[in-house]
Amino acid sequence: MSSKNFAMALMDPPYESENLTTAFRILDALARRGHNINVFAYEGASGLAFVRQAAHPNPVHGKNQAEENHPTTKDQVAALLGLAEKNGGRVEWVNCGMCVDERGVGEFVPGTRRGSPADFHAFCEASDNVIVIPTK
């Protein structure tokens, strides 16, 4: 199948909702197929690509940082960008500017950028299909 364009809107913040696990699994499937993916990270999701996220140890479980192997969403975003590129596609990941300002998460992993809901409108206009995953 030839490459297509898809748009996805996310709203859940990192480390709180299973929605993001499912969302990243869907994004992974699309990236493996070489599609072009446009993601608009809105509200809490604007923190997914925040570059200052840090892995940490878990002293309660007696694990150091390496043993804990804590996954960060910023690494998942970076991995998604790399996976899409490897398979001939690309990911345009836009973080809502007002949302990142409110939360102080305006430093992003490379390859993502600041934007606005107008970007999501443009994504929808240019996409073959759209999926919106709202908060509960």
Added chain:
Amino acid sequence: MTKYLLIESRDPFESNDVGYYYELARGLCEAKNQVTLLLVQNGVLAARRSAHVPVLRALASAGVEILADDFALKERGITQLADGIRSAPIDIVADHLEAGSKTLWH
């Protein structure tokens, strides 16, 4: 005929909204659309053979394709599914997006 993929992430025993989503699936099907209901996350709890969710069986009888995310089933240790429901990989969402199905999330 329009294709719809309805993704249900919620447990019907926890959220009364789920019933309305099942109703949406039924209505779309009765309007001669092709409807797939994909249960993900806690939504798969309704897919257990032991769960009492007669509306799901009615949906399957009405022609709605009902799938349950294999990852969510495995996470929850669910191995036996109710009649009319089958396990599917998350790639099914990519399949529907590629095919142009109208895809909704609840």
